[in-house]
Amino acid sequence: MYNYLSGGFSAYLYRDLLLGIRNKTDLVKPLIFFLLISALVPLAIAPEAERLAQLAPGIIWILAVLATLLSVERLFSDDLQDGSLEQMLLSPNMLILPILGKIAAHWLMIGLPLTLLSPLIGIWFSLPVVAVIPMILSLALGTAVLSLIGAVGAALTLPRQGGVLLALLVMPLYMPVLIFGSATIQSAVDGLDWTAPLAILAAFLAIAIALCPLAINAGLRLAKNG
Amino acid sequence: MYNYLSGGFSAYLYRDLLLGIRNKTDLVKPLIFFLLISALVPLAIAPEAERLAQLAPGIIWILAVLATLLSVERLFSDDLQDGSLEQMLLSPNMLILPILGKIAAHWLMIGLPLTLLSPLIGIWFSLPVVAVIPMILSLALGTAVLSLIGAVGAALTLPRQGGVLLALLVMPLYMPVLIFGSATIQSAVDGLDWTAPLAILAAFLAIAIALCPLAINAGLRLAKNG
Amino acid sequence: MAATNILKIDNLAFERNDTLLFEPVSLQLNSGEALHIEGANGAGKTTFFQILINLLEPSAGSIFFRGQTFSKCRYDYLSDILFIGHQSGVKATLSVEENLRWMSPDNTSAEKIALALQSVGLEHYANMPCYRLSAGQHRRVALARLVTTTASLWYLDEPFAALDKQGVAFIEGCMQQHLNSGGAMVFSSHQDLVKIEARSYRLQSYREVM
Amino acid sequence: MAATNILKIDNLAFERNDTLLFEPVSLQLNSGEALHIEGANGAGKTTFFQILINLLEPSAGSIFFRGQTFSKCRYDYLSDILFIGHQSGVKATLSVEENLRWMSPDNTSAEKIALALQSVGLEHYANMPCYRLSAGQHRRVALARLVTTTASLWYLDEPFAALDKQGVAFIEGCMQQHLNSGGAMVFSSHQDLVKIEARSYRLQSYREVM
Amino acid sequence: MNLHLQWTWFHRLGSPRWFYQKTQRWLPWLSFIMLSLLVAGLVWGLAYAPPDAKQGNSFRIIYVHVPASVVALAGYYLMAIAGAVGLIWRIKLSYMLMRSAAPIGAALTFIALVTGAIWGKPTWGAYWVWDARITSMLILLFLYIGVMALRHTYSSHEAADKASAILGLVGMVNVPIIYKSVDWWQTLHQPATIKFTGAPSMHPDMFMPLVVMIVGFYAFYAVSLILFTRAEILRREYRASWVKQLVTDKLAEK
Numbered sequence A, B: 001m002y003n004y005l006s007g008g009f010s011a012y013l014y015r016d017l018l019l020g021i022r023n024k025t026d027l028v029k030p031l032i033f034f035l036l037i038s039a040l041v042p043l044a045i046a047p048e049a050e051r052l053a054q055l056a057p058g059i060i061w062i063l064a065v066l067a068t069l070l071s072v073e074r075l076f077s078d079d080l081q082d083g084s085l086e087q088m089l090l091s092p093n094m095l096i097l098p099i100l101g102k103i104a105a106h107w108l109m110i111g112l113p114l115t116l117l118s119p120l121i122g123i124w125f126s127l128p129v130v131a132v133i134p135m136i137l138s139l140a141l142g143t144a145v146l147s148l149i150g151a152v153g154a155a156l157t158l159p160r161q162g163g164v165l166l167a168l169l170v171m172p173l174y175m176p177v178l179i180f181g182s183a184t185i186q187s188a189v190d191g192l193d194w195t196a197p198l199a200i201l202a203a204f205l206a207i208a209i210a211l212c213p214l215a216i217n218a219g220l221r222l223a224k225n226g
Numbered sequence C, D: 001m002a003a004t005n006i007l008k009i010d011n012l013a014f015e016r017n018d019t020l021l022f023e024p025v026s027l028q029l030n031s032g033e034a035l036h037i038e039g040a041n042g043a044g045k046t047t048f049f050q051i052l053i054n055l056l057e058p059s060a061g062s063i064f065f066r067g068q069t070f071s072k073c074r075y076d077y078l079s080d081i082l083f084i085g086h087q088s089g090v091k092a093t094l095s096v097e098e099n100l101r102w103m104s105p106d107n108t109s110a111e112k113i114a115l116a117l118q119s120v121g122l123e124h125y126a127n128m129p130c131y132r133l134s135a136g137q138h139r140r141v142a143l144a145r146l147v148t149t150t151a152s153l154w155y156l157d158e159p160f161a162a163l164d165k166q167g168v169a170f171i172e173g174c175m176q177q178h179l180n181s182g183g184a185m186v187f188s189s190h191q192d193l194v195k196i197e198a199r200s201y202r203l204q205s206y207r208e209v210m
Numbered sequence E: 001m002n003l004h005l006q007w008t009w010f011h012r013l014g015s016p017r018w019f020y021q022k023t024q025r026w027l028p029w030l031s032f033i034m035l036s037l038l039v040a041g042l043v044w045g046l047a048y049a050p051p052d053a054k055q056g057n058s059f060r061i062i063y064v065h066v067p068a069s070v071v072a073l074a075g076y077y078l079m080a081i082a083g084a085v086g087l088i089w090r091i092k093l094s095y096m097l098m099r100s101a102a103p104i105g106a107a108l109t110f111i112a113l114v115t116g117a118i119w120g121k122p123t124w125g126a127y128w129v130w131d132a133r134i135t136s137m138l139i140l141l142f143l144y145i146g147v148m149a150l151r152h153t154y155s156s157h158e159a160a161d162k163a164s165a166i167l168g169l170v171g172m173v174n175v176p177i178i179y180k181s182v183d184w185w186q187t188l189h190q191p192a193t194i195k196f197t198g199a200p201s202m203h204p205d206m207f208m209p210l211v212v213m214i215v216g217f218y219a220f221y222a223v224s225l226i227l228f229t230r231a232e233i234l235r236r237e238y239r240a241s242w243v244k245q246l247v248t249d250k251l252a253e254k
Ligand code: HEM
Pocket: E062, E065, E066, E069, E070, E073, E112, E113, E114, E115, E116, E117, E118, E119, E120, E121, E123, E127, E133, E134, E135, E137, E138, E196, E197, E198, E199
């Protein structure tokens, strides 16, 4: 009596994508969002090309962190409110797969657009061309890690669960991602070997995929005791 | 038969503050957010003092914009969901006062903490001491404008509660505030006259207080047509 | 007390995307009267209430309150009505008492509030945040307003939803008392009433099969 | 069909902040049987359901499913139950059909989905996003699962809330059919039932006056 | 009497049917003017105008860039004003105009940005600089897109129209402010490296085709606005008897 509700990865991936993308404009929105935020930076800081180029790696990565933070919050809270979290927790199978499905959908809607858009932002910020490929690769891996870590924070801070302190503990985990992510780009700009920091990001991703779903599972099961 | 529900400014100000204080997460999130991001910036960009000092005005203002955006989304959507927006629209009095009350509460919970916290961030970023007073003043005025404009966006996007859609509508409107806000601090750093951009911010505030509540009122009345 | 006309509805129609939702409604409501709006799920009862409280605009027809057109007496009208809908306007993070105080007229005394809480059986829950309440208790918080309100025209959309039998009886009692003291009300309910005598009006759905 | 024991509850108790919520419950449920959980608002019916579906842990007592303790048959148990609670798990931005498909077993045929929608009277709304539905229609989307599900043990917390008379009759029909085909169910409702014969169990609130 | 006349005129103007029938007659003329202007301007500008002393032939992109920019800006004001008229006088037609103006304006803005960026590479050595005019053009694009995106939020036409009109008005206050502020901000930091307001006064041989192209773009704008609006009218008024009549007539013709 296998049930769609418990259908795991692809079922939740598909549903969350559907929820996010109801019409064509929904697809364009994350792109515009990134364009807008990155347009803020030169307006607030200096618009000279060389100065922007120096800042570019860091800024792109800060953008990635911000966008994840901004969006990951509602990953589970909508489901809690309308009762579909309850239904998900009722699944006879391991929750790991549905959770990963939801996170994958989140990444496809936030991390991937940012990754694809990053060359354009690079042009805006006069980033050297050699750094474009490393930037894309580091973003692809790194934003996935950010989604995973963010989901842990989201599960712990589900409304009224009082996990604020735990969330505070989770947030600093973004720092290593940020450091190695911008280091990848910076190394490429400086003509150094950029595969080393990238490899570290890949390792982060492997660890995060293994551990985060467990933490999220535990966090979600607490939500009902609020 | 004057009714508390229609009690206008102070009633809504008081209630929203109470709600914010009850929901500890709501209060702590912006703080986590400020501290986290300002800690991330030196990590992602170069940590040399002079370079950071150059970036400080811009970064503090980008933080203010993002924090407002992050939080203003829920200004009316919670009320819509639990039906209290309906009750507010039923008030026999002008809606302007309750709306301003809610916005004032939002500013007290977001703009004011950021303003008060800004000297700390200034120290982190080695901002010269002369710029501290202009920074505080510009933030105090500017974040209020951001709250007002953000509320217009929140009211218009109410039926969809789209974080990204809201950002899309509101960010272009934020740009002048951002520019004059960081210009105030920058002028002070450069030893120029910083009262001129500050005066412009004050003018923005006056215009926004006069016009935004009208737009919000109209927007809220459309919410039932979602 | 001579029954005075409180509400008069003339050929009220509502269109959504160029389709009439229900057959045009014409109605009269006098003081001391209760009107039970009936209709299947989706007939348009909630929509009808939202037109009455001026959240939606009717496509045609007019509403008179105590003989005046709506636009002439907006202030008087809105300060004399009470509306409780499907979503009851109870704030989950506020306590029961805070919620009731917030939703009651300004000069409601503390005793009145305590009395209202007692009437709906929540006297021991005064300081509990509302998100901890059960579905029925949540609804009772909103309905406690019936005790504290001073409005003379009540609009109640499904007031009995989620209430247990004893709760229903209490609300019916409140309603009867309001009618006796010259108030008027329009309400919808899918359950049969026990105590109140109410004229009923059936909303006829206009929906043609597509 | 010989009635087999499906659910056995032994001295189940639940404490919150060191206070028992209800008197310990002991119960048996056989196939073909319906159990009506009664109790005033706040008696603990919803809490009881959440214990049954393993979202909350009981403070004492045990639950057996087809003779096995819960921990031994977690997978079988969870794949054989259906739960519909106060919040029905309907996604507001998905369309009616998408919601139903999503909440139905994997291999449900398109005809079955169409049939389910027709049974709950939503055949014309298949493509409407659920946030546009009326309260009762919203509830009907969730209840359409009763037609598509293959689970044999149903837990229904207030299934009749917001439904009109005809909707209640239909759901009762569904429930009866499920019983006839050897299923079992536990449900709560404040309304009296018309069609179904159900054993009723009254949750006794344990609350001492504070 | 006089007043009465005025009002009937006003309402006739606001009637979608009146608009639909009138534009039926205008369209061929307008299209003809548009085509001849665009063709003449393009041939003149691309083939006959002399190459620029400094920029060689790359300057010729001006014949697309400048008209697109000019019309995109004007189009925003037209859209916002149409929205305001709709809000104040509740005229359906002006909402329809507003709705149709958004995608056209967005497309023109996009063209202006892309042609500007392409032009920037050979002249400034960078695709993008943060100059007042360019930044405000970018913001304009976002405002257009915002107006378009907002529509999907509401189920009823009227609500969506009102919301878009409010946003359009707020944006209208904003565009000049942004222009001014970016200008001001730029000069604060550094003397602007590139400024095209003081562009070398153009040779008439280059300038005349530009004028022709600008007028041509305006004509193009008018034609597309009319076409979009007519489609919108049919979409929204499909229940009106004159539209039904129109459809049966069209079917009978075939
Ligand atoms: C993405 C980059 C660009 C954007 C968004 C842009 C935008 C604009 C705008 C908004 C106008 C004003 C139309 C009006 O005055 O109403 C304009 C005019 C003009 N642009 Fe650009 N432009 C860009 C790049 C360039 C480049 C690279 C050049 C060549 C050096 C250029 C040359 C001109 C000229 C000559 C005019 C007309 C002169 C004038 O009226 O001031 N633009 N552009």
